[in-house]
């Protein structure tokens with residue numbers, strides 16, 4: 001068996017230790033004589049798996065007690081719709097910071113549902129190469145929340161600060177963050193957020209699961225006639241089991257959380273590894289004449305590193321040779337072209353070293 005290095009933006013690499021444990025437990029989960037996939041979601045065994053996963057996630061991120069953690073389906077994209085449905089039922093407007101393609105989709109989905117939205121600031125004028133500064137953020141007087149994308153997966157643009165907007169009365173505008181592509185990449189202060197959400201298929205586990213962390217006071221503000229499955233309050237009350245949840249993905253996410261805690265040593269340790277991986281790849285890109293990345297240093301994503309070749313005629317050879325060398329999924333998003341190396345938590349430092357060596361070699365021989 002050969003495991004290649006996988007730089008896919010998502011579904012992304014999973015830790016080998018997690019896959020091995022899943023394989024060990026696949027047919028017979030801890031002597032129960034059945035697979036986790038075959039268990040009732042209401043069984044004692046699965047409830048224990050679900051509760052352990054949530055407890056480990058809370059421990060890793062330091063989620064305070066006044067937040068609920070929901071294990072949902074529909075991807076981060078369904079949250080683009082569920083957020084305004086849940087947060088604007090009592091009026092107010094969604095405010096949005098625009099820093100790339102995913103933030104735009106979040107805005108457009110809210111508009112599509114008929115919600116009046118306000119764009120607070122956008123990095124469109126600089127080609128999404130630097131995020132707007134905190135002092136450029138002007139929310140509307142009726143802002144019910146401020147939405148942003150902490151890491152734009154396609155553009156490779158990451159916030160280097162957490163936006164905070166204080167109202168005249170001192171209260172903060174609830175901050176809603178799409179953390180799909182950088183959640184768990186390092187420590188954060190959850191108490192700065194109203195809602196955090198993320199599709200699982202990058203740093204959490206396999207596709208099919210979406211995590212939503214929502215502060216208690218934001219529950220119960222939904223529009224009256226939305227489907228039960230979209231209602232945060234109902235989902236929270238039912239322990240994310242209004243219907244059958246994605247049980248196997250939930251279990252695998254739990255294994256990833258255990259790996260982060262026990263094998264990596266928590267998010268501070270993960271943060272240091274991620275910083276090292278990204279720093280060396282950007283340094284290699286900056287030192288080369290063939291590769292370039294346009295993002296402002298402070299906003300260069302640690303998770304997704306897009307780069308272009310000075311001569312795009314070499315793209316095909318680059319990708320073919322990388323693939324043959326066991327470096328998979330380096331093609332950039334179809335909307336932007338070029339290359340993109342995603343360096344999520346489960347991508348080991350040795351993968352980055354191998355990529356850097358390959359890139360140097362390719363540059364020397366120019367294909």
Ligand code: PMP
Nearest residue numbers: 075076077102153178180181199
């Ligand atoms: N937001 C961000 C930042 C993403 O990277 C993605 C997926 N690449 C999405 C939202 C959409 O996620 P999903 O496919 O889970 O709906």
